[in-house]
Amino acid sequence: MTARGKKISQADIALRADVSISTVSRALGGAQRISPVVRERVRRIAEELGYSERERALPARMPEAEIKTVVYLPMHPVTGGLHPIFQETYDGMVAAAAENGLQLFPKLIPEEDLDLDFVTRQAEAHGTATAFMFYVDPIPEVARFFQENGSLVLVNNVDTKMRFDSVIVDNYAGMKLATQAMLDAGHRRLLFVAGNLRYSPRERMRGFFDAVSECPDANGEQLVIGHDRHETALEYFKRYFGEHESWDWTGMVCGNDLMAIGTMQAARENGLTVPDDFSVIGFDDISWSAMTAPRLDTIRYDRIGMAEEAIRLLRRRIEKPDAPVIKAVQGVTYTAGGSIRRIGSGIAT
Structure with missing residues (x-):
């Protein structure tokens, strides 16, 4: 109790310590993943x-979830489901969230519906302005909402204005690797196929042309x-x-696997064979x-690692709201298959 009889709460401690309430709860409750200094x-x-x-003993009984977090996921416009890349990353996020005290509220919606009204309704419904946003560029009104009210981490995307933390694959290096695989197999006339020209496809295109040059x-x-x-290709x-x-x-160097697979199917339906008639990499x-x-043949990166890094960035942002923005980049590796034919040998690499 204070001199005036006011009951001290964890919010009072958080204010004095310049940390979040969840950090106070974890520090007093004996949680392992916290800095000894904090x-x-x-x-x-x-x-x-x-x-x-x-x-002080109460926080030792850890709450069911320390941080409530909305996860905004773009809906596939044809199937209404989730893009395989986002599904695999989100699955990793679910596993990591359970170990890091996050309660996730996934929202699968068409990208064009992710407006300020929807975001504010979700924040009110779940009692949180903390969120992950997959792939989507937040419109200006939504960006301002998170800047003023909460914490946002972008997944499989970056904020070029450096307002939000983000985690993304090294698109440039990955596409240089993919293009180099074609060049190493003797191909000298290459076609790069992009679905659109957002940030990631632009970076992949840049890697393609630099490798060719x-x-x-x-x-x-x-x-x-x-x-x-897949359907478009x-x-x-x-x-x-x-x-x-x-x-x-x-x-053909495709901007992602879905377009590569769609192209291979189109070739088959037209009586063509990969890699005999042309080679493909995704x-x-x-x-x-x-x-x-x-x-x-394709380029691989650690989607579970991306999910874990996204959670780490979110916890850091909550605990240190004024910390510098971080753009975390995941490395890549080349995965060999049988869709590239070595020119002059007739043998797929």
């Missing part, structure tokens, strides 16, 4: 304020088909192969890529 500061301030032993006798072209979906290249008897490129190494015949 733990000691919280306990010292609690003692100075006269936080009672009975009250470093090979003196290579030539690269780009094609933007509108959407980075399937329909586009069904028409393309039906209307063309030949083409100028020998290798990006993402989604689970479907191991099921194609032949197995798709």
Whole structure:
């Protein structure tokens, strides 16, 4: 009790210690994942304020969830489901959240419906202005809401204005690796296929053209088909192969696996064979890529690691609201399959 008889709460301690209430709860409750310096500061301030032993013992019974967090996930416009990449990343986030005291409230909605009204309704319904946002660029009104009211971490996207923390794959390096795999197999006439020209596809395109420019006798072209979906690539290249008897490129470098798989299906439906008639490489190494015949060559990155890093960034932002913005980048590796034919040998790499 204070001199005026006011009961000391964890909010009072959090204010003095300059940390979040959840940090106070974890520090006093004996949670493992907390800095010893922060733990000691919280306990010292609690003692100075006269936080009672009975009250101090209460946080040891850890709450069901320390941080309530809304997760905004873009809905696939055709199937109404979740993009395989986002599904695998979100699954990793669910597992990591259970270990880090987060309660997730996933919201699968069309991207165009993610407006200020929807966000404020979710914040009120779940009692939190803390969120993860997958892939989507927050519109200005939504960005201001999180800047003024809460914490937001972008997943599989970045904020080029450096307002929000983010975690993303190294798109540039990954596409240089993919293009180099084609070049190493002897291909010199390459086509880069993008669904759209958002940040990630632009970075992948940049990696493609830089790799091509470093090979003196290579030539690269780009094609933007509108959407980075399996269905879009399937329909586009069904028409393309039906209307063309030949083409100028020998290798297709796709902006993601879904477009690569759609292209392979379009080739099959037009009597063509990958990699005999042309070679293909994707990006993402989604689970479907191991099921194609032949197995798709692609670029892999750790989606579980991305989810864990996103949670780490969110906890840091809550505990240190004024900390510098972090853009965390996940590394990549090349996954060999059988969809690239070595020029001159007739053998797929």
